[in-house]
Amino acid sequence: MANNNEVRATAKYVRMAPRKVRMVVDTIRNKDIDQALEVLQFSTRAAAEPVAKCLRSAIANAENNNGLRSDNLYVKTAYVDEGPTLKRIRPRAKGSASRINKRTSHITIVVAPRKEA
Numbered sequence: 001m002a003n004n005n006e007v008r009a010t011a012k013y014v015r016m017a018p019r020k021v022r023m024v025v026d027t028i029r030n031k032d033i034d035q036a037l038e039v040l041q042f043s044t045r046a047a048a049e050p051v052a053k054c055l056r057s058a059i060a061n062a063e064n065n066n067g068l069r070s071d072n073l074y075v076k077t078a079y080v081d082e083g084p085t086l087k088r089i090r091p092r093a094k095g096s097a098s099r100i101n102k103r104t105s106h107i108t109i110v111v112a113p114r115k116e117a
Contacts, residue, residue: 006076007066009058011107013083014050018105021047021080025107033059033073033111051078051107058111068113076112080105 014021024047028036033055040052055075062068083104089097 005066005068006110006112007058007062007068008108008110009054009061010109011050011054011057011105014105014107015102016047016050016105017103018080018082020045021051021105021107024048024051025078025080025109028055028075029078031075032114033070033075036075051109054107054109055111058109062111072114073111074114075109077110078108080107082106 024040024043024045027039027043028051031039036055037052040048040055059070059073062073063070083106085104086102088100088102090100092098
């Protein structure tokens with residue numbers, strides 16, 4: 001963290017594929033937190049719930065740990081990294097098996113106060 005006013009929150013080992021979570025995270029990047037929460041609230045994607053939870057955690061961290069006011073915060077950066085993959089098998093014909101990869105995600109959201117111009 002370069003700037004002292006940046007506050008981050010991470011949600012680790014979220015049981016969703018990273019590319020599905022990235023689609024949701026891309027919609028809230030560089031938005032004010034009120035607008036970002038509204039976008040997540042009305043999103044039909046399942047990944048919106050853990051992303052919203054992580055965003056609320058970042059807001060709470062900013063208010064409680066850093067003493068920032070939430071009315072001028074915005075989502076500075078938001079990204080999703082791939083977590084460990086749970087490897088499962090599904091029985092197939094003639095006694096063979098095929099692999100099923102159950103992917104996990106690490107969601108990171110950084111909020112910061114907007115610069116007053």
